[in-house]
Amino acid sequence: xxxxxxxxxxxxxxxxxxxxxxxxxxxxxxxxxxxxxxxxxxxxxxxxxxxxxxxxxxxxxxxxxxxxxxxxxxxxxxxxxxxxxxxxxxxxxxxxxxxxxxxxxxxxxxxxxxxxxxxxxxxxxxxxxxxxxxxxxxxxxxxxxxxxxxxxxxxxxxxxxxxxxxxxxxxxxxxxxxxxxxxxxxxxxxxxxxxxxxxxxxxxxxxxxxxxxxxxxxxxxxxxxxxxxxxxxxxxxxxxxxxxxxxxxxxxxxxxxxxxxxxxxxxxxxxxxxxxxxxxxxxxxxxxxxxxxxxxxxxxxxxxxxxxxxxxxxxxxxxxxxxxxxxxxxxxxxxxxxxxxxxxxxxxxxxxxxxxxxxxxxxxxxxxxxxxxxxxxxxxxxxxxxxxxxxxxxxxxxxxxxxxxxxxxxxxxxxxxxxxxxxxxxxxxxxxxxxxxxxxxxxxxxxxxxxxxxxxxxxxxxxxxxxxxxxxxxxxxxxxxxxxxxxxxxxxxxxxx
Numbered sequence: 184x185x186x187x188x189x190x191x192x193x194x195x196x197x198x199x200x201x202x203x204x205x206x207x208x209x210x211x212x213x214x215x216x217x218x219x220x221x222x223x224x225x226x227x228x229x230x231x232x233x234x235x236x237x238x239x240x241x242x243x244x245x246x247x248x249x250x251x252x253x254x255x256x257x258x259x260x261x262x263x264x265x266x267x268x269x270x271x272x273x274x275x276x277x278x279x280x281x282x283x284x285x286x287x288x289x290x291x292x293x294x295x296x297x298x299x300x301x302x303x304x305x306x307x308x309x310x311x312x313x314x315x316x317x318x319x320x321x322x323x324x325x326x327x328x329x330x331x332x333x334x335x336x337x338x339x340x341x342x343x344x345x346x347x348x349x350x351x352x353x354x355x356x357x358x359x360x361x362x363x364x365x366x367x368x369x370x371x372x373x374x375x376x377x378x379x380x381x382x383x384x385x386x387x388x389x390x391x392x393x394x395x396x397x398x399x400x401x402x403x404x405x406x407x408x409x410x411x412x413x414x415x416x417x418x419x420x421x422x423x424x425x426x427x428x429x430x431x432x433x434x435x436x437x438x439x440x441x442x443x444x445x446x447x448x449x450x451x452x453x454x455x456x457x458x459x460x461x462x463x464x465x466x467x468x469x470x471x472x473x474x475x476x477x478x479x480x481x482x483x484x485x486x487x488x489x490x491x492x493x494x495x496x497x498x499x500x501x502x503x504x505x506x507x508x509x510x511x512x513x514x515x516x517x518x519x520x521x522x523x524x525x526x527x528x529x530x531x532x533x534x535x536x537x538x539x540x541x542x543x544x545x546x547x548x549x550x551x552x553x554x555x556x557x558x559x560x561x562x563x564x565x566x567x568x569x570x571x572x573x574x575x576x577x578x579x580x581x582x583x584x585x586x587x588x589x590x591x592x593x594x595x596x597x598x599x600x601x602x603x604x605x606x607x608x609x610x611x612x613x614x615x616x617x618x619x620x621x622x623x624x625x626x627x628x629x630x631x632x633x634x635x636x637x638x639x640x641x642x643x644x645x646x647x648x649x650x651x652x653x654x655x656x657x658x659x660x661x662x663x664x665x666x667x668x669x670x671x672x673x674x675x676x677x678x679x680x
Contacts, residue, residue, distance in 0.1 A: 310367020
């Protein structure tokens, strides 16, 4: 029997479409699913008359592969991945490769890399973005693991990946062990932020001028034109979906009868958890997660709407002017949200020694993935110009736009609030930029003294209004002080550690 080039385990939508994608590029593929019927249905359906070999036992799957074997897991994250690894290890030889193509938690990937390394089996934790269409036609691929493992699968990944407008493969070696899955997690966090911001702008447009969903869809379609700074996949599908009619009543738009509950699978939560652990502020992304949680409190919101009568004012400004303000405000919020995401990537790169190349990450997100956007070209150029860029807003392309137009984001937030529309994502994006622009945060000074007063936690000192830097000792460490608040003369002393 002719041996296959690669195996795919998991015959749900992503697994099936990836198998078809790989086969279409000239490779032979063996497939397996824990439920035999799904394997059979795929082999007799979409996989029929193709170079795809169905298998119904794991040992048969392993024996059907060329050496060194390459097996891609497309199964639910967590325990199912560990279960398959445990079942495969006794069947594999030194130098064989397991690829986890699901949305796994990056710390699980680090653990699995170490586990398999001890057994001389290679492992790649691979982020795959693009949904079912991307899996079939070309996703953005984010592999993390040993470079030796990546070299085994690089050719296949490059051939099946999405291609950007300049014919670049949307795949690149991300870094060791959990790097690929961490980058995919942050990608999804940015995706949460993007979706939240777009939804808030649509909500505001709907209420400021009582626009229909179809009208708003037309506006988003204009914003998705070739030269527009907002052009992106999410803007495109928003325009398309807002204009979709309800099949049961062609006179109404589908969005108007869709339940206002947004579910989530966990990657957004992982992004926020990681940010908390790494002490990186990502308020827009966190707000998007919290907003989804709020949407799930549907029964409570119905009850509370009977008790909370929020005053709402009318907006009497020019419609076209407001649409332009909304457009630029969305771009500003988007800049802020992506800046937060890349700040988190930088912190993880430093903490976990991922050695991430931020320009390359932005580059492979330009096609295939959910957050693909024209805007990513500018991010790619920013990091190519300065790979050590400490914050995206330092780049002149972004800082100049922000300095000139930030008032529009403030205006959009103000108008939305006056008419009673919550735009927490936009507001958090604005405040993130605003806080970054202040060399001295008075609110933090107040909190520092509060903590010292009630808990003797100590505080640092700055050099004065014209010297906002923290005073340091000869070793370059911040000098720490404490005030004896309960004594009458309140003496201050330096804390020596």
